[in-house]
Amino acid sequence: MSSRVLYAKPSITELEIRYATDAVTNGWGDKCYEYIQKFETMFKQHLGVKYAISTSSCTGALHLGLAGLGIGPGDEVIMADTNWIQSAAPIIQLGAKPVFVDILADTWCLDPVKVKAAITPRTKAILAVHLYGNLCDMDALLAVAEPHGIAVIEDTAQGIGSVYKGKRAGSIGRFGVFSFHGTKTITTGEGGMFVTNDDALYEKVFTLSNQGRARGETRQFWSNTVGLKYKMANVQAAIGCAQMERVETLIKRKRGIFFSYFNLLKTIDCLQMNPISDVPETQPGYWMPTVVFDKKLNFDPYKFLETLKQNNIDGRVFFYPLTMMPMFEAKKENVVSYDLYNRAINLPSYFEISEDGIKRVVDVIANLIKEKTRSSVAV
Numbered sequence: 001m002s003s004r005v006l007y008a009k010p011s012i013t014e015l016e017i018r019y020a021t022d023a024v025t026n027g028w029g030d031k032c033y034e035y036i037q038k039f040e041t042m043f044k045q046h047l048g049v050k051y052a053i054s055t056s057s058c059t060g061a062l063h064l065g066l067a068g069l070g071i072g073p074g075d076e077v078i079m080a081d082t083n084w085i086q087s088a089a090p091i092i093q094l095g096a097k098p099v100f101v102d103i104l105a106d107t108w109c110l111d112p113v114k115v116k117a118a119i120t121p122r123t124k125a126i127l128a129v130h131l132y133g134n135l136c137d138m139d140a141l142l143a144v145a146e147p148h149g150i151a152v153i154e155d156t157a158q159g160i161g162s163v164y165k166g167k168r169a170g171s172i173g174r175f176g177v178f179s180f181h182g183t184k185t186i187t188t189g190e191g192g193m194f195v196t197n198d199d200a201l202y203e204k205v206f207t208l209s210n211q212g213r214a215r216g217e218t219r220q221f222w223s224n225t226v227g228l229k230y231k232m233a234n235v236q237a238a239i240g241c242a243q244m245e246r247v248e249t250l251i252k253r254k255r256g257i258f259f260s261y262f263n264l265l266k267t268i269d270c271l272q273m274n275p276i277s278d279v280p281e282t283q284p285g286y287w288m289p290t291v292v293f294d295k296k297l298n299f300d301p302y303k304f305l306e307t308l309k310q311n312n313i314d315g316r317v318f319f320y321p322l323t324m325m326p327m328f329e330a331k332k333e334n335v336v337s338y339d340l341y342n343r344a345i346n347l348p349s350y351f352e353i354s355e356d357g358i359k360r361v362v363d364v365i366a367n368l369i370k371e372k373t374r375s376s377v378a379v
């Protein structure tokens with residue numbers, strides 16, 4: 001039997017083990033924040049931002065950031081229909097309403113024209129999610145938001161390593177949030193980060209993240225507001241420090257894996273992969289290499305996952321339009337979102353995947369296309 005090709009698995013080296021061991025052995029008492037502070041500093045430097053607050057998840061970081069902007073009942077936040085649910089969840093938990101608009105067929109991210117059309121007097125923010133490490137058209141979104149005084153915010157959970165016009169994704173909007181879940185490019189097991197360059201927003205979010213206690217408050221256990229609790233543990237931050245020392249290697253590997261697939265698949269007709277941007281100084285992070293099959297192939301993602309499984313390979317289906325799910329109102333006018341999910345698949349892209357593993361995945365895809373095109377000729 002061939003070895004199993006996983007779809008995701010973190011790269012854990014002696015360095016992560018050494019730092020985690022140190023944190024669990026020594027990182028207590030007066031050292032209980034050392035790795036946390038170091039991790040935040042390294043992350044700020046990597047991104048080129050003024051402030052960073054580590055959290056227990058990206059969901060938590062997004063909740064904090066939205067609360068910091070004062071978003072609440074009656075407010076609307078515009079976001080793409082094609083998304084992971086956790087980008088929408090904090091909006092709803094704050095009593096606000098996510099307004100789902102369609103994506104662009106080539107980036108699978110927010111369509112700025114659709115965003116503009118969805119703005120109402122209640123719109124408080126535009127949530128730009130850099131899906132699969134592809135990039136939102138940030139200039140267009142900022143231009144649409146600016147006349148209305150609407151904040152553009154970035155969910156960069158999948159966008160570490162993504163660069164837009166020379167700036168790292170997550171550093172461009174009012175704030176950015178990141179995830180260090182085990183499937184993401186940088187991992188701490190579970191974890192997240194809030195980043196911003198905005199002094200006032202930072203103070204607000206810091207206070208919320210610190211159980212309502214402001215920075216500089218001299219009284220112990222004194223809160224001026226009701227806060228949230230989404231803190232990262234020192235042991236997790238220790239793993240994060242090791243990952244940040246290796247961040248360029250981890251990002252480079254994602255690109256390497258994408259281009260291995262790309263070079264093997266580019267001669268095959270009837271499919272499209274993540275966009276390769278031609279905007280200067282712009283590069284997607286390629287968190288998940290993804291294949292979209294042409295409509296005429298009548299692709300069935302779950303059948304394909306079954307075929308992959310028979311070959312000892314894991315895969316993932318593309319994100320559904322969130323408005324297909326029972327808690328939202330269907331929005332079939334989001335035609336790109338409703339068309340794409342059913343003919344796309346995410347390919348295995350973990351750090352240690354071998355060229356042979358990539359080749360095995362490509363062979364399954366090539367066989368499928370061969371079969372499909374043969375049968376369509378026969379019909």
Ligand SMILES: *Cc1c(COP(=O)(O)O)cnc(C)c1O
Nearest residue numbers: 057058059084086087157179181
């Ligand atoms: C993973 C992910 C999240 C949630 O991150 P957690 O750390 O699991 O809370 C949010 N948004 C996007 C786009 C994600 O990929």
